[in-house]
Amino acid sequence: MSTTIEQAKEFLSPPGDTIQETIDIMGMSQAELAERMGRPKEKVNDVIKGREPISTNTAFQLEKVLGIPASFWLNREKEYRRELFELEEQAFYEGCIGWLQNFPIPQMKKFGWLPNTREKHEQVVAMLKFFGVATPDEWTRIYVHEEVSVAFRVSLANTQNPHAVSAWLRMGELQAKQLNVLEFDKKRFRENLFVVKELAFEQPEDFDVQLQKICATCGVALVYTPNLPKAPISGATRWFHNKPIIQLSGRFKTDDHFWFTFFHEAGHIILHGKKDIFLENLEGTEIDQEKEDEANTFAAKMLVHQMALKAILNSFPLNEQKILEVADMFEIPPGVIVGRLQHMGYLPYHEFNNLKRKINLFNY
Structure with a gap:
């Protein structure tokens, strides 16, 4: 607490000061006051020193003994406690500034x-x-x-900046609260992922809104949250207040990354339990590699199934025309095919990136 606040507290006048002034004028001692009130002397002294608040019962006892209305004592007490609280709050805020400055x-x-x-x-x-x-x-x-912790099931202690990461995750929870989401239906969600595949292929201008609505009808809260500095998360999945949340940042801004991340998070919801929390591309958190591999496999098969992959591999050596033909045949976004082949090592990361569609979820 700063010296200024400490001094201000010292200058506050508790109601006990007025009690002491009154009995001094009357020539009454604290011992006599206590006796007339039927209270222990130590308790009366605590009230006079401000260590003990004036209760309703004490106020009416003072009214009877000193002849000053109980309402006066209660208002005096209320005002003193308000002033004291404001000073203590000010000291509290000063003590929080170090914590606050860690956030972006x-x-x-x-x-x-x-x-x-x-x-x-x-x-x-x-x-x-x-x-x-x-x-x-x-x-x-x-x-x-x-x-x-009962509200959050993974420690961020070893992440580069737990303050930024927690803020990003918290915003996702607040966004999810604003959505009208039905009760979760795993079977319906799994079936609707094929509708999402069609949406990914067509990718209309409002695909993000349509995707959010599809998820909501299955009981999944899908939210889009921009990245914060030092919180480089592509996506996250967890249950919050009995509601599954998929949180996407659109970090890499291309359709192959976006759709793979979505289906990866969807895989976590379908394959894994309510007590798990998954943070993608974030160093410093414990990773269940087996579950991550399962979600990766789920996403890969949903986006580019084996028959499509076989057709693509049989088309080598590739050119843009061949990729577009296979993409149209199996209704897979060309950029997703390119991203899949790059990840598998069949294509270098600098080739055919022009086939990837840009995705920008935010206007800043």
Whole structure:
């Protein structure tokens, strides 16, 4: 606490000062006051020193003994506690500034996640409300100390910047709360992934909105959240308040990455449990490699099934025309085919990238 705040607290006058002044004028001692009130002397002294608040019962006892209305004492107490609380809150905000400065505040303001204010105490309040926690200690327990967390099931302690990562994930939760999502139906979700494949091939201008609606009808909250500095996450999957969430950043801005990431996250929902949380492309978190491999295989087969892959490999040596022909035949985005072949080592990463469609989920 700063010296200024400490001094301000010392200058506050508790209601007990007025009690002491009143009995001094009357020539009454604290011992006599306590006796007339039927209270222990130590308790009355605690009230006078401000260590004990004036309760309704105490206020009416003072009214009877000193002749000053109970309402006066209660209002005096209320005002004193309000002033004391404001000073303690100010000290609390000062103590939170170090925690606050670890977050990418400018970017969060730019995205509209936080109000555009320079006042530190307002920023602290906004950040606490953003995370839905009372103090930075609760944030630490939820996002860093995994062993005591019930709201978050993976520790971010070893990530490069747990503050930025937690902010990105929290925004996804807040976005998911705003969606009208039906009860989760795994069978329907799995069936609708073939509808999503058609959407990926056609990729209309509003494909992102259509994709979100398809997921919502199956009980999956799909949200798009832009990356924050030092939180390079492509996607994440977890259950939050009994709702599965797929969170995508559109980080690489091409259709092969976007659709593979979506189907990878969808694979986690279909194949894995509600207690798991998966963060893609994020170093410092524990990775269940077996489950990641399962989700990768699921995505690869959904996007480019074996028959299509065989037809592509039989078309070597490739040129753009052959890739486009196979893409039309099996209704697979050409960029997805190129990305798959590059990942498998059949194509160098610099070839045929012009066939990949650009995807920009955000207008900033």
